[in-house]
Amino acid sequence: MNRKEMMAVLAGIGTLMMATTSSAADNDETIERGAYLARAGDCVACHTAPDGEDFAGGLGIESPFGTIYSTNITPDKKTGIGDWSEEEFAAALRDGKRADGANLYPAMPYPSYARVSDEDIHALYVYFMKGVEPVQHQPEETSLSFPFNQRWGISAWNWLFAGGEVFEPKADRSEQINRGAYLVEGLGHCGSCHTPRGIFQQEKALDDSGDDYLSGADLNDWLAPSLRGKGDGPHGMVTWSEDDIVEYLATGRNERNVVSGEMTDVIENSTSHMSEEDLRAIAVYLKSLPANESSNADVAQTGEEDNTRAHLDAAKDLSSAERLYLDNCSACHFNDGMGAPRVFPALDGNSLANADNPTGLIHTILAGAEMPSTEKMPSKLVMPGFAWRLSDEEVADLATFVRQGWSNQGGKVTADEVSRVRDELHERSFSTAPASVIDGEEFKKRSGDGNGTRPEHNQ
Amino acid sequence: MAIQKAPVDAVIVGLGWSGSIMGMELTDAGLNVLALERGADRTHEDFAYPKPADELAYGYRHKMMQKPKQSAVTIRRGLDERALPQRKLGAFLPGDGVGGAGAHWTGVLIRPTPTDLALKSFADENFEPGVLQEDMQIQDFGVSWDELEPHFTFFEKVCGQSGTTGNLNGEIQEGGDPFEGPRSEPYPLPALQDTQNTVMFDKAARQLGYHPFPNPSANVSRAWTNPYGMQLGPCNYCGFCSKYGCLNYSKASPQTCILDALKRRSNFEYRTHANVTRVELAPDGKTATGVTYVDGDGNEVFQPADIVVLASYSLNNVRLMLNSKIGKPYDPISRTGVVGRNYAYQVGGGISMYFDDIEFNPFATAGATGRMFNDFSPGNFDSAKHGFIGGAKMHSSQATGTPISMPLPKNTPKWGVGYKEALQKHYGHHMKLSMTGSVMSYRTNMLDLDPTWKDPYGMPLLRMTFDWKENEQKLSMFMRDRLREIADILKPDYRDESFQLEGSHFKVTSYVSTHNVGGAVMGTDPSTSAVNRYLQSWDVHNVFVPSGSAFPQNFQANPTDLIGALTYWCAKKIREDYLKNPGPLMSA
Structure with a gap:
């Protein structure tokens, strides 16, 4: 080998080495990006059973047709998706097709995930194959009622309501709005809860071409409010600034409200892990969607706010509901119903208090609520439940007072409604479980960050 | 044979304020940190509205306090007495469980003055030889205000x-x-609301030329997000602070200010019901190898660690050092040795005033509600001519309005019709004028291991030898006369007094203060201090003791601010120097 040949060979080896290194780096980078996208898609929320291993499936999701159990999506070859090709993975995400050709149940938001780009599908695939530990765990089988117990039933549903296209940026709007739209319509699958559903439980719109898109829905009796933020009005998303939205998604709290209900887990597991840039894109996008008239009914400013407060301040001739408020609520939410920013949510103008369906408010009074611990705002502030302390009649009185006090315009609540929610409490365990005594080992197991990310902190 | 656990970089004994701060700082430095807490966990469930508002359970049955059967101190008033163990808590109330005393404290967060940190230097400059008691052992902290x-x-x-x-x-x-x-930054939040007593005190104090100001408070006046992103809610003035956990996220505590942030960190772990009985030393006695604790099931466990932080209550830190043979025990006869030396306390006193026609509404108050003035802290007045050193915080505080603890005029029956009638007549008509005084350190006020009494694990109990000394009695008399002048201006219908005057002795049965300090004091001279100015043991360099036990004597106010600052000071030195080069941070 002469010197020239030697140089060529060395150069070749060099190139090869560089290629290897860069593909390894690519790989790590892709896994990291896939992990981020899995956060954005909140895969862990449904594919993890209470106290189960991350992504090992088994969570029961209630639907009008029966309980759907999530599947194991760890790369375990026997019980998970370890044998799946990237094409099969993509088909599951976008078309709701399992690797063996069977249909997935539409609890999986594949009508939304259909919009995810090839590049992102690839990163997710690499992450689930290489970045997630395989867990051998066979979740419970799902059995639904007609027509979802029929393969053709889901096929027909898919034919009617799913099968959208991969997201295409619109030329007439900014890159930022397009990014926001991509995240909201795609992995974020915000419409799954915030878009009203039709008679076949299909979302009435899967993107902003429809006015119903993100216009608010009743989700298992809990208000998933309208996210359409452009316009005027006294309450709701139209009153939020972009900063308010970004802060809320990052921390579960902002100057106007704090998170409650199902959204608590979404913030804890998904949005609080997203970049500020992506959250801002989402905020800008939501603020670009014109609010529907119906979802932001004009509420006249009646001056009722002052009357409620004055009456509570004076504490003369109090009704039983007012006494209940003073004895149980005013310590944190205050007589003006304004609470304290980021700590105690305002009740005046509160979306849950003004929702048509009072269940969310009743549930909160009975069972309490707990804020998520996020990197930026780690305090798990807890509102205690009052189920042990107040009767159905008292809760009904109190809820009615809150729904009609200050500038609120909610309806009356009956003791029967409270009784129904109380009966369901044990089934819907949201935030009722006390942290109780957790010793170190147990704590490690529970919180010990099986998600592969270690929250950064700054002081 | 003890169970052996996997080693950690640092083990923290006690998860109160110091332990939580150390947890943040050492995990920040990238260490794997384990905290061992001998009590139970305390979470929001314990503080859920309205559970803490129970005066009988918390105020009288001490639900948040250590139980004497687990951790009694034996007490005597002089070297010639036989010490006996507490059967019931009285004079002081050490906290139990996660959060420690930081969960049930009142919430007065006040700094010492620059003079307080260098009291011996101040005394040398301002007192003629012979003015102060011969057996006084005061000294400088060894750390300056600017530091x-x-x-x-x-x-x-x-x-x-x-x-x-x-x-x-x-x-x-x-x-x-x-x-x-001088502060480098203003108070983070404005003062708490005024109450009837603060307004009256302020006016009378100003009339006498004093400089009253609102009690510095860790019951927050507004919603607050701290540097860790932790949140406090505005105080609602329910008055359940001292002896209680806050039901409103309004009182600073390890729980409200640190723990949710700390628990998120994957390099932090804590175990409860882990009662550390001793620090284990290497054969040469120069380094610690870890700690031994008894777990909730009664098993003995050895936890290896590179660094041991004693962040338990001050009294227990001293006991752990003695039981672990860290440093030379103090001998009051030869005046040699350092561990147990300079135990100090706080002296209180006050005038209870009753006004038939004034409503004080004590049910709407915060733990720290009050006005105080510092005109009588060291350096601000000439105490030498009155023959004592030290000073007092002079204040009118209204920490609570709970009915059972409501002061009633002397000679009121303790129960029955007479008691009820007096409570009905005087509830809400009472205002207190108080002094909270410094206590110097003395040859015979000290801590050591009790020769007789042992705890359930067979370890000797801590023996406290303490009594009031002439200096504090003179101080109390001087302050009493000043408070009387204020009372004379306010003209109550009836008044009572209680002060530690000449001839008074330390009484363990009624509450005095939980500001037990000293015993493992800090300093720059290893013959008079157990830890150096960085709170590092002089003798065992990987043991740090950030605690009230480091105070060489007590100053005239509440210790929490200084304990917090000393803990950050200690952590900074560990992070900046000790981790790079483990060894003594000062040469002896």
Whole structure:
């Protein structure tokens, strides 16, 4: 080998080495990006059973047709998706097709995930194959009622309501709005809860071409409010600034409200892990969607706010509901119903208090609520439940007072409604479980960050 | 044979304020940190509205306090007495469980003055030889105001300290304490609301030429987000602070200010019901190898660690050092040895005033609600001519309005019709004038291991030898006369007094203060201090003791701010120097 040949060979080896290194780096980078996208898609929320291993499936999701159990999506070859090709993975995400050709149940938001780009599908695939530990765990089988117990039933549903296209940026709007739209319509699958559903439980719109898109829905009796933020009005998303939205998604709290209900887990597991840039894109996008008239009914400013407060301040001739408020609520939410920013949510103008369906408010009074611990705002502030302390009649009185006090315009609540929610409490365990005594080992197991990310902190 | 656990970089004994701060700082430095807490966990479930508002359970049955059967101290008043163990808590109430005393404290968060940190130097300059008692053993802390100031500032932000700034970078501010050391930043939050007693006290004190200002408070006046992102809610003045956990996220505590942030960290772990009985030393006695604890099931466990932080209550830190043979025990006869030396306390006293026609509405108050003045802290008045050193915080505080603890005129029956009638007549008509005084350190006020009594694990109990000394009795008399002058202006219908005057002795059965300090004091001379100025053991260099046990004597106010600042100061030195080069941080 002469010197020239030697140089060529060395150069070749060099190139090869560089290629290897860069593909390894690519790989790590892709896994990291896939992990981020899995956060954005909140895969862990449904594919993890209470106290189960991350992504090992088994969570029961209630639907009008029966309980759907999530599947194991760890790369375990026997019980998970370890044998799946990237094409099969993509088909599951976008078309709701399992690797063996069977249909997935539409609890999986594949009508939304259909919009995810090839590049992102690839990163997710690499992450689930290489970045997630395989867990051998066979979740419970799902059995639904007609027509979802029929393969053709889901096929027909898919034919009617799913099968959208991969997201295409619109030329007439900014890159930022397009990014926001991509995240909201795609992995974020915000419409799954915030878009009203039709008679076949299909979302009435899967993107902003429809006015119903993100216009608010009743989700298992809990208000998933309208996210359409452009316009005027006294309450709701139209009153939020972009900063308010970004802060809320990052921390579960902002100057106007704090998170409650199902959204608590979404913030804890998904949005609080997203970049500020992506959250801002989402905020800008939501603020670009014109609010529907119906979802932001004009509420006249009646001056009722002052009357409620004055009456509570004076504490003369109090009704039983007012006494209940003073004895149980005013310590944190205050007589003006304004609470304290980021700590105690305002009740005046509160979306849950003004929702048509009072269940969310009743549930909160009975069972309490707990804020998520996020990197930026780690305090798990807890509102205690009052189920042990107040009767159905008292809760009904109190809820009615809150729904009609200050500038609120909610309806009356009956003791029967409270009784129904109380009966369901044990089934819907949201935030009722006390942290109780957790010793170190147990704590490690529970919180010990099986998600592969270690929250950064700054002081 | 003890169970052996996997080693950690640092083990922290006790998860109260010091332990939580150390947890943040050492995990920040990338260490794997384990905290061992001998009590139970305490979470929001324990503080859920309205559970803590139970005076019988918490105020009288001490639900948040250590139980004497687990951790009694034996007490005597002089070297010639036989010490007996407490059967019931009385004079002081050490906390139990996660959060420690930081969960049930009142919430007065106040700095010492620069003079307090260098009291011996001050005494040498201002007192003729022979004026002070011969057996007094006061000394400087060995750390200066300028060194600690940034740590006060940070800790006060962690707590959302509420108050009125008196000295900002040397500029005196209206309404604050003109005698405070210069602050680099104003109070994070404005002062708490005034109450009837604060208004009356303020007026009378000003009439006498004093400089009253709102009690510095860790019951927050507004919603607050601290540097860790932790949140406090505005105080609602329910008055359940001292002896209670806050039901409103309004009192700074390890729970409200640190723990949710700390628990998120994957390099932090804590175990409860882990009662550390001793620190284990290497055969040469120069380093610790870890700690031995007894777990909730009664098993003995050895936890290896590279660094041991004693962050338990001050009394227990001293006991652990003695039981682990860290440092030479103090001998009051030869005046040699350091561990157990200079135990100090706080002296209280006051005038209870009853006004038939004034409503004080004590049910609407915060733990720290009150006005105080510092005109009588060391250096601000000439105490030498009265023959004593030290000073007092003079205040009218209204920490609570709970009915059972409501003061009633002397000679009121303790129960029955007479009691009820008096309570009905006087509830809400009472106002207190108080002194909270410094206590110097003396040859015979000390801590050591009890020769007789042992705990359930067979370890000797801590023996406290303490009594009031002439210096504090003279101080009390001087302050009493000043408080009487205020009372004379306010003209109550009836008044009672209680002060530790000449001839008075330490009484263990009624509450005095939980400001037990000293016993493992800090300093720059290893013959008079157990830890160096960085709170590092002189003898075992990987043992640090950030605690009230480091105070060489006590100053005239509440210790929490100083303990917090000292803990950050200690952590900074560990992070900046010790981790790079483990070994003694000062040469003996």
